[in-house]
Amino acid sequence: MNRELKDLNTRELGRRSVYRECVDSTNSWLKRKGARLPHGTVCWTGCQTDGRGRLGRKWYSGKHESLSISVLFKPLDKTEMLPIICGLAVCQAMNELSDNDFCIKWPNDILCGELKVCGILCESVSGDRGFAVAGIGVNLLQTEETFKREGLTYAGSLHTVSGCAPTLDKTASAIINRLEPLWLTLKNGGLEKLLKQYESKCMTIGREVSVVLPNGDISLKGRAVGIAGDGCLLIDTGGGIVPVNAGQVAVRGPRGYV
Ligand code: BTN
Numbered sequence: 001m002n003r004e005l006k007d008l009n010t011r012e013l014g015r016r017s018v019y020r021e022c023v024d025s026t027n028s029w030l031k032r033k034g035a036r037l038p039h040g041t042v043c044w045t046g047c048q049t050d051g052r053g054r055l056g057r058k059w060y061s062g063k064h065e066s067l068s069i070s071v072l073f074k075p076l077d078k079t080e081m082l083p084i085i086c087g088l089a090v091c092q093a094m095n096e097l098s099d100n101d102f103c104i105k106w107p108n109d110i111l112c113g114e115l116k117v118c119g120i121l122c123e124s125v126s127g128d129r130g131f132a133v134a135g136i137g138v139n140l141l142q143t144e145e146t147f148k149r150e151g152l153t154y155a156g157s158l159h160t161v162s163g164c165a166p167t168l169d170k171t172a173s174a175i176i177n178r179l180e181p182l183w184l185t186l187k188n189g190g191l192e193k194l195l196k197q198y199e200s201k202c203m204t205i206g207r208e209v210s211v212v213l214p215n216g217d218i219s220l221k222g223r224a225v226g227i228a229g230d231g232c233l234l235i236d237t238g239g240g241i242v243p244v245n246a247g248q249v250a251v252r253g254p255r256g257y258v
Helices: 026-036 079-097 144-149 158-162 168-187 191-201
Strands: 017-020 042-045 066-073 102-105 109-112 115-125 131-139 208-212 218-227 233-236 241-244 250-252
Touching: 017 026, 026 042, 026 066, 026 115, 026 131, 042 168, 066 168, 079 102, 079 109, 079 115, 079 131, 079 168, 079 191, 102 191, 115 158, 131 168, 168 191, 191 218, 208 233, 218 241
Parallel strands: 017 042
Antiparallel strands: 042 066, 066 131, 102 109, 109 115, 115 131, 208 218, 208 250, 218 233, 233 241
């Protein structure tokens, strides 16, 4: 069965879309098929059996309570900045779908208050005809009990944070509609402008943070002061400004997650 994304108003992203009732992971699916699919192809579902998060974590996304969507970008040029524009696009789309205020926790968790409503995982497949996949997971209908049962203490859904429950396809269209103009700005040399927009939505900037390695060790502490041209978070440690790369670390705030 395919389902249309009827609210799309884009020219390149999502013009071809593949809906799956259930799939292992929309990112894995696009990585397997991407070589033969056109730029802008979207794979979306309400049920992943092996959803993946950043830094090797799992992403819980069964039961049609959340949207999982991945977008294919070809060629690889400029796609290293996808985490930044995807964060911005989802933040804008969430603000449009609900009356609440959403912000970004570096690199691209989308928060409402202190609760994470969305996560983003951008991956690439290298080679002559390399491509990138931007994967976005949005919690829509889960309850506080569900998150408690799964041990996700800082997770929220659009339903728990705002009481609203947009459909999967409406949410997917809103995100892609926001992503396309940001992608075109990036492609056309507008990185500076995008970084300014990102910084204005990023709650991490200006905060005291700890940089945490995948094994849980803290590698450094300091004040987050900005985003570098390559997407690294700039941290003032007191002894100098240190760039940290999203591929290897997470940041924690004074109260734990934020
Ligand atoms: C994170 O916060 O750690 C990132 C979560 C990314 C989840 C999305 S859901 C769609 C796509 N498919 C996956 O397997 N992961 C991403």
